[in-house]
Amino acid sequence: MWRWLHPYAKGEATYRLLGHWLPWLAISAALSLLVGIVWGLAFAPPDYQQGDSYRIIYIHVPAAIFSMGAYTGMAITALIALVWQIRTAEWAIAAIAPVGAVLTAVSLFTGAVWGKPMWGTWWEWDARLTSQLILLFLYLGVLALYYAFDDKRTGAKAAGILALVGVVNVPIIHYSVYWWNTLHQGATITKFEKPSMATSMLIPLLICLLGFALFTAAMICWRLRHEILRQELHRPWVQQELIGQEKLN
Amino acid sequence: MAFSSFQEFIVMGGYGFFVWLAFGGTFLGLGLLVLRSVVARRHLEKACADHMRRQERLARRQKQERSR
Amino acid sequence: MNNVTTWQVISTIIARDWRVAMRRRSDILNPLLFVLMVVTLFPLAVGPGPDVLGRIAAGVIWVVALLSSLLGSERLFRDDYLDGTLEQLVLLPTPLAVTALAKIIIHWLLSGLPLVILTPVCALLLKLPMDGWATLMLTLLLGTPILSALTAIGAALTVSLGRGGALLSLLLLPLFIPLIIFASAAVEGALVGAPILGQVLLLAGLMVLTLTLAPLAVAAAIRVSVN
Numbered sequence: 001m002w003r004w005l006h007p008y009a010k011g012e013a014t015y016r017l018l019g020h021w022l023p024w025l026a027i028s029a030a031l032s033l034l035v036g037i038v039w040g041l042a043f044a045p046p047d048y049q050q051g052d053s054y055r056i057i058y059i060h061v062p063a064a065i066f067s068m069g070a071y072t073g074m075a076i077t078a079l080i081a082l083v084w085q086i087r088t089a090e091w092a093i094a095a096i097a098p099v100g101a102v103l104t105a106v107s108l109f110t111g112a113v114w115g116k117p118m119w120g121t122w123w124e125w126d127a128r129l130t131s132q133l134i135l136l137f138l139y140l141g142v143l144a145l146y147y148a149f150d151d152k153r154t155g156a157k158a159a160g161i162l163a164l165v166g167v168v169n170v171p172i173i174h175y176s177v178y179w180w181n182t183l184h185q186g187a188t189i190t191k192f193e194k195p196s197m198a199t200s201m202l203i204p205l206l207i208c209l210l211g212f213a214l215f216t217a218a219m220i221c222w223r224l225r226h227e228i229l230r231q232e233l234h235r236p237w238v239q240q241e242l243i244g245q246e247k248l249n
Numbered sequence: 250m251a252f253s254s255f256q257e258f259i260v261m262g263g264y265g266f267f268v269w270l271a272f273g274g275t276f277l278g279l280g281l282l283v284l285r286s287v288v289a290r291r292h293l294e295k296a297c298a299d300h301m302r303r304q305e306r307l308a309r310r311q312k313q314e315r316s317r
Numbered sequence: 318m319n320n321v322t323t324w325q326v327i328s329t330i331i332a333r334d335w336r337v338a339m340r341r342r343s344d345i346l347n348p349l350l351f352v353l354m355v356v357t358l359f360p361l362a363v364g365p366g367p368d369v370l371g372r373i374a375a376g377v378i379w380v381v382a383l384l385s386s387l388l389g390s391e392r393l394f395r396d397d398y399l400d401g402t403l404e405q406l407v408l409l410p411t412p413l414a415v416t417a418l419a420k421i422i423i424h425w426l427l428s429g430l431p432l433v434i435l436t437p438v439c440a441l442l443l444k445l446p447m448d449g450w451a452t453l454m455l456t457l458l459l460g461t462p463i464l465s466a467l468t469a470i471g472a473a474l475t476v477s478l479g480r481g482g483a484l485l486s487l488l489l490l491p492l493f494i495p496l497i498i499f500a501s502a503a504v505e506g507a508l509v510g511a512p513i514l515g516q517v518l519l520l521a522g523l524m525v526l527t528l529t530l531a532p533l534a535v536a537a538a539i540r541v542s543v544n
Contacts, residue, residue: 037272045251046262052251053264056271063275082537099282106278113271117264137491144487148478157541158474162488165470165534169492172523176495180502219282226289233297242297 011228012237014088018221025221029214036207044201056114058205062212064107064128067135070100070216074142075167078160088224090156091231093163094146095223099216101139108132127178134173138166152231326411330419331426337396338427344392345427348385349435355381356439367444374443375453375504376497381439382432382457383493386464387486389428393420393472398542403476407543417535421462421469421528429461452507452517456500459520466531467492473538495523 040058047054074096081089111129112122123129142159149155232238252258261268338345359377363369397403406416436457440450471489478484503516 041268041272042258043251051264052262053267055261055268059272059275098285102278102282106275109274109278110271113267113274117267134491134494137487141488141491144484145474148475148484154477154541154544158538161470161534161538161541162474165492168530169495172495173491176498180498215279219286222286223289226286226293229293230296233293233300239297239301242294243301 011088011232011235015225015228015241018225022218022221022225025214025218029211029218031211032207032214033211036204036209036211039204040208044204045198047201050118053114053117054201056110058208059212060107060110060114061205062209063103063110064132065209066212066216067100067103067107067132069213070096070103070220071135071139071163071167071170073220074100075163078163081160082157082164087153087231088228090153090160091227092220092224093142093156093160094152095220095227097139097142097146097159097163099219099223101136101143103212103216104132104136104139108136127180130180131174131177134177135170138170142166321409321411323411323415326409326415327419327422330406330416331423334420334423335426338423344389345431348388348428349431351388352381352385352432352435352439353442355384356442359443370444371446374440374445375449375508376501377443378436378439378445378453379456379460379497379500382461383464383490383497385432386428386461386468387489390468390472390485390489391475391482393424393469394476394539394542395472398476403539404543407539413536413539414532417469417473417532417539418528421466421531421535424469425462425465429457429465432461433457446508448510449504449508452504452513455517456503456520459517459524460496460500463496463520463524463527464493466527466535469535470531470538473535473542476539477542496520499523 037058041055044055044058046052074093077089077092077096080086081093108129111132115124115129116122142163145162146152146155146159149158229238229242259265259269356377359373360370363373394403397406407413409416433454436454437450440453445453467489471485474488475485499516499520503513503520506513506516
């Protein structure tokens with residue numbers, strides 16, 4: 001397996017591989033998002049309790065899940081980058097962080113907009129909301145650290161260490177926030193814990209989940225490709241790729 | 250189909266504002282991410298062209314120096 | 318030089334940093350003055366009534382402690398980085414994590430411990446009911462080593478940047494959150510007479526965990542920064 005993986009430690013091979021994946025990922029992401037969202041918005045039945053406002057779930061839940069998934073992915077990449085010193089993995093940290101941050105922001109925004117009609121307030125210091133907000137801070141910290149360094153290699157390594165420190169903290173933060181929430185007993189929201197969803201609502205949600213997963217993967221591939229080009233800008237293959245063969249001669 | 254008319258679809262049983270705000274915000278966020286990636290490619294092309302021009306200039310200068 | 322022990326390294330670094338710090342005492346005193354002044358601001362801002370002040374006292378003291386720990390944190394590795402000492406420390410035959418642990422210990426001695434000693438004054442100023450004093454002191458005693466350890470990670474990551482200030486707080490404050498939750502919960506519990514052993518043990522556990530893992534992270538961060 002190592003022999004098979006080895007070429008992808010080099011920028012160009014990874015760039016080509018991602019180039020093969022990207023169109024398929026992008027097309028299937030667009031298709032499944034379109035189908036899932038149209039289905040969820042127009043065809044799924046309204047909720048007996050929340051009416052039509054529950055339709056926000058079709059973007060809120062996928063964004064929340066993959067914001068956490070992206071963070072885990074980023075931490076694993078950081079571990080690979082730090083242990084095996086693989087440069088592609090270092091660049092992947094920079095590629096994943098903005099995507100994850102946007103997903104986290106989206107989940108917070110949709111959560112707030114959903115909260116207003118359901119709980120009567122845009123922001124509730126609910127455990128989920130709070131830990132999601134902290135996740136956004138962690139993402140922003142990783143991004144800020146990465147962009148603070150002029151030498152992007154050092155920046156990526158530093159950001160990777162921070163991502164790893166963060167991932168050790170994530171469960172602690174998560175449970176402390178839950179615990180804090182039950183302790184302060186402000187307004188424990190149990191609206192989420194309704195009986196399991198009806199199949200007619202669940203299917204579009206699953207399609208949306210798939211769509212967000214593919215979208216996340218496609219964005220990461222795309223950004224990683226750009227990151228590879230940026231880091232190897234002085235190499236001939238990058239110049240060929242960006243400017244084109246005919247103009248070179 | 251959960252709605253009998255387009256009007257009803259927009260109103261969303263009274264929650265229209267929130268539902269469309271949430272979906273609009275999401276697409277704005279994801280769209281900005283996509284847009285930034287499109288722009289990034291253009292920036293890279295420009296940076297690469299600049300880099301190559303600089304290299305060429307350097308090479309020309311070196312040739313001149315040598316011929317002198 | 319080949320047979321230096323871990324303890325020798327730790328005690329030498331601590332003794333050296335102590336001597337350096339004693340030559341510039343204002344660096345130790347300024348964060349403490351900052352704490353006192355911010356604590357003074359609160360009664361002026363929210364009113365001097367004991368009902369309001371007493372309720373928020375523990376939280377205020379903890380938040381101020383977090384902020385003051387950020388104040389001096391840039392200094393943790395900055396001078397050593399600028400004069401090349403840090404590179405020499407990286408070259409020591411003992412693991413770099415040991416050096417990092419020594420740095421964390423001396424940072425705690427110089428910033429965390431004075432803060433704990435200052436706490437009764439703050440508690441007095443903020444009219445914290447007597448029931449909470451011992452718990453507040455205990456949580457600070459257990460919590461400030463965590464602050465020092467996490468601060469060391471942030472300081473090591475940003476040491477080569479030269480302009481770490483705001484960035485450092487951005488990186489560190491989210492990591493402090495569990496700490497402030499457990500600590501303020503413990504004090505709140507003590508005030509209403511609830512058992513606090515759970516929270517205190519959790520804090521102690523967090524301290525052990527942080528002091529075990531943080532030196533490794535600090536060592537990795539120093540290696541990245543020093544190159």
